[in-house]
Structure formats: structure tokens, C-alpha cells
Amino acid sequence: MNWKTFIVATGALAILPLGIHAAQVNSEVNDIHETNNMRHFAQRIKHGKRGDRGQVMNKLLQQLDLTEEQSQSIETIRSRSQTTAEDLHEQMKAEHQEIKSLLTSDADTEQIRQQFQETQALHQQLGNNRFETMLEIREVLTSEQRAKIAELMEQHQGRKGGFFQ
Structure with a gap:
């Protein structure tokens, strides 16, 4: 393996966990946002407000x-x-x-x-x-x-x- 391939592979391995973590955080933020929207929507329905x-x-x-x-x-x-x-x-x-x-x-x-x-x-x-x-x-x-x-x-x-x- 030459040095360029080694550097690219090492860089990809270092960046990959950050990308996975960012995707997980984004998913959690979206879940929280959706939960809040549904809660707000449910409250509006309960009080007769659409x-x-x-x-x-x-x-x-x-x-x-x-x-x-x-x-x-x-x-x-x-x-x-x-x-x-x-x-x-x-x-x-x-x-x-x-x-x-x-x-x-x-x-x-x-x-x-x-x-x-x-x-x-x-x-x-x-x-x-x-x-x-x-x-x-x-x-x-x-x-x-x-x-x-x-x-x-x-x-x-x-x-x-x-x-x-």
C-alpha cells in the first residue's frame, strides 16, 4: 500500500465516526422536533383549535x-x-x-x-x-x-x- 492510499484510508476512518455521530444527533433532533409538533397538534385538537x-x-x-x-x-x-x-x-x-x-x-x-x-x-x-x-x-x-x-x-x-x- 502506498502512502497516499494509507493517508486517505486513515482519514476516512477518522471522519466516518463523526459522520455517523452527526447523523444520529440529527435523527434525535428530528425525533424531538416531531414529538413537540405532535404534542402541540394534540393540544390544539384537544382545545378545538386546528x-x-x-x-x-x-x-x-x-x-x-x-x-x-x-x-x-x-x-x-x-x-x-x-x-x-x-x-x-x-x-x-x-x-x-x-x-x-x-x-x-x-x-x-x-x-x-x-x-x-x-x-x-x-x-x-x-x-x-x-x-x-x-x-x-x-x-x-x-x-x-x-x-x-x-x-x-x-x-x-x-x-x-x-x-x-
Whole structure:
């Protein structure tokens, strides 16, 4: 073995444990970050907060002079949607845990990809649920109320357009 090969091999052996250690530390940091995110998410669910989307929509709807019938219809729609969303979030949580287990196991790549696709499908269902809820609420509103909520959303978001026009 020549000296250059010896120096490169020795250098690689010296650096390899540092790389492994860095990967382990990074993995531990990611696990802590994910645990904190899940804990925060669980607390928000427990207290009925999935972000401020619902609160913003409540404030916007309160400014529309809804009839009692409209308010009841919208509440029914939102309640049904929230139940569906909670179920989907629970399924997604289980699917993410399964992916994590597969990644640390000897599972083959195709099995992990399939699990990821199932998670993505649930995420898509969640988005579809939000969109369908918006359309259902839109049907309850008059054209004047749609125009007003679009204007209010524009003011809130600071950009043109809205879903209810």
C-alpha cells in the first residue's frame, strides 16, 4: 500500500465516526422536533383549535347578517366537516407512524412508497373535505353575502379575489 492510499484510508476512518455521530444527533433532533409538533397538534385538537382558519371564518360569517336558518345550516355543515377532518387527521397520524416504523425496519423501498402514497391520499381527502365544506357553505349564502365575504376575505388576506364570488 502506498502512502497516499494509507493517508486517505486513515482519514476516512477518522471522519466516518463523526459522520455517523452527526447523523444520529440529527435523527434525535428530528425525533424531538416531531414529538413537540405532535404534542402541540394534540393540544390544539384537544382545545378545538386546528389553526386560525375556523376562527377567521367565524369572524367573517358573523359580519354577514345571517338568518337563523343560514346559521344553523352552516353550523351543521361545519360540524360534519370537522368530524370528518378529525377522523382523517387520526388516520394520517397512524399512517405517519407506520412510515416511521417502516423506515427504521428492513422493509423494502416499494412497501415504504406504498405507505407514503396512502398518507398522501389521506392528505388529499383532507383538502377535498375543506373544499367541499366551502362549497356547501357557499350554497347557503345569498349572492350579496358571497360578495361581502369575498370582500372581507380580501381585506383579511390582503390579496384579490375570494372563493365565494
